[in-house]
Amino acid sequence: MSRKVTDPIRDLKKFIREETKVIRERDPAIHSDAEVFLYPSFHAIFWYRLAHRLYQKGYYFPARLISQLTARKTGIEIHPGAKIGKGLFIDHGHGVVIGETSEIGDNVTLYQGVTLGGTGKEKGKRHPTLGDNVMVSAGAKVLGSFEVGENSKIGAGSVVIQPVPPNSTVVGVPGHVVERKDHSAPQTKLQHEDLPDPLETEIENLKAENAELRSMIDEIKKKLEERDA
Template sequence: MDDLTEDLVASGDDPIWRQIQSEAREEAEREPLLVSFLYAAVLRHATLEEGLSVILANKLQSAELPAILLRDLIYDALADDGSIRNSIRADLLAARTRDPAARGYAQPFLYYKGFHSLQTHRVAHALWSRERHALAAHLQNRVSEVFGVDIHPAARIGQGVIIDHATGVVIGETAVVEDHVSLLHEVTLGGTGKERGDRHPKVRRGVLIGAGAKILGNIEVGMGAKVAAGSVVLRDVPPHTTVAGVPARVVGQCTVAEPALDMDATFPFSVDAGAGI
């Protein structure tokens, strides 16, 4: 998000929430069967945080943690942390601008499990940071069961991140994902075995990671790099390069500063000319 948008949110003028409510009203007129849902999730709420808390609580509720308690837990975490509020809106902007299937802001807000998984992780990470480890682990478990996305609460994830389709995504405890990163489904940011300590990948700003890519170990994927679908990355990836293969190796240079913003998962076919990494 830019500074102007952050200032508007801080002052109580939230253009993204106004847009979501406008889109929800239009959708309610087109589809009467969704009127009650749209009212409960969007139209009755004064703020984005209130609506998101209801959506996540209804999806993640369990016998152990019913929706009414979960809603309050999530809302308190969102309301107390300005960085989370800014991250939510940056993630919505990423989904709106990078996913060609997104029709406005309301669609990802209401229906995209990648977005929902990421925002629940932000709550779990806040709990983990306050040493409420058991509750954070409970949220991680529920997200894994409901959405098929497993993100350790200690993992650090920046703003403007999109997890497209999301199914099968795994992000380990010591992983770092910086701002403006795009990940597709079945991506793993994992370890290589039973090593202890800092053992997961560090993904720098603007990186695009294709579907099914596995990045393993305490390695760095440099700023503005691209990892092709199905690749297995075991060594550092230089900034602004494209890597592909099993094991992955450099197959070309990226033509844009932040491939994550373009979402172009193609890469050069002259793999034989690539340099190993």
């Protein structure tokens, strides 16, 4: 029976190489590799990886302890139960919370003030699942156990409480889709503009329904008047 032998020094070097690549690719503000060690994201993800291993082995207290101590130092609270893929970058990091049942795909970017949280109404899986290459902008809250499709962007300050299709841009409170780059997917064409927007669509549907009801009422009134004449 072969046992997997791990070399912590080699693993650490690999981690530093990968983090350097991720941060240099995604933050134009970095000027030298050494600056990587100044990023809260670097420290938060390093300690999360360790805490997650402990959590998976059932060492919940030490896992939470690492997570909480790291949160005090970096402003990034990642529950050790969260599942996180490769290439996560958390820029700036102040006030970021990633809940226990969150799942994060590869190459995701989060900015300061992001919450991947629950609504308080769900049990079990209660935090969101972000697909690969998702970007969640500063101050956005993604709340609930739904999926944010790959390559989607959540605008700054949005509160997202519903699933997001892949390749979408979502903005506002509550969040709604303003742009879909995947033109092969079915899209709703509005009469007065090209951007598909679920809120606009709903308003158009209500207007049409209202017009239909008005014409039915007019018809009934006419028939009643004819009967009483």
